[in-house]
Amino acid sequence: MLVTWSTMHPLSPPMVPKVNYGVNPFYLKSTENATVDHFTYEFGEQWIYRAVLPNLQYKTTYYYQVGSPEGDFAYDLDTDNGQVGDEWLRAVQDITATKPYMVLAGNHEINGLQNFTHYRNRFTVPINNPYNDTQFYSFNLGPVHYTALSSEYVCLTFLYGEQLAINQYNWISQDLQQAKANRANQPWIIAGMHRPIYWPYPSSVSLDGDFVENYTMWILKDGNDKMPGLEKLFIDSEVDMLFAGHVHGYERNYPIANGTVYKDGPNPYHNAKAPIHITTGSAGNEEGQDTTDYNCPPSPSSAQRSLKFGYTLLHVYNATHMHMEQISVADNGEVIDDIWIIKD
Incomplete structure (x- = not known):
């Protein structure tokens, strides 16, 4: 596990940022020093601290305290400069303190045109590509190979150029082929x-004439003459599931490849013939729900969709069975959709 926190001011030498931790909350006997990174942005600057806690025991609760001898602890940051990121990290602290929190960037992490400044500095992800780029990475956990990538590199070449998207495609191509093998x-x-x-x-419905959103659907799927699309890569690599957000709602699709929908049989997700695309963007935001999108007739691949605020859980049981649930916060935790993904 890796612990991350931030402060608005640097530590005064010789103070050293550290994490004290242990299985007894009154006796945090182990200590790890943290690395320090500094970044600036339009509202000011922050110092980000990261410490790895090695050799933790499975199914064991650990207690920890972060900071320095002069009392700079995590998350007690002033929000007068509009630090929404600090508010968010405080809100999810109960989750991030107990589970690995693996992130990927979206359009709201662009940070103006500052190249994902907060995303790059606030979060720590595996860097296992040759470009030292945190926008795309992969890791293995139990029976699953997870690959995270940046749709923004693909969709926003008019901001960032095409080379970043090409770098990502080349690396992910290799990563997914290795995963397939x-x-x-x-x-x-x-x-x-x-x-x-x-x-x-x-696809025949225009999103209120929004050129950018319609363009992203096409470019992600099919690419252009300079950059391959991603769908063929997912199909050829036999990706089982693809999770996305962006749309402020939930949608489960039938297995689909190149527009061909596979929904025959009592359970189309049993030995699925194509990747299963899930949109899970219903956690909530200040703009409200995407009523414009969901008031349209459903696409042929749509199996279930909902505008209720909620979240998606995926339970990976073994090499043959996964169970996905959509939980409605509006309905006090009711499961409003669930499927079994099964492979013989």
């Missing part, structure tokens, strides 16, 4: 990115 160890392959390839309305 490694099915004996990780039989499931799950990919994630911010924008979905398949949206909650038919």
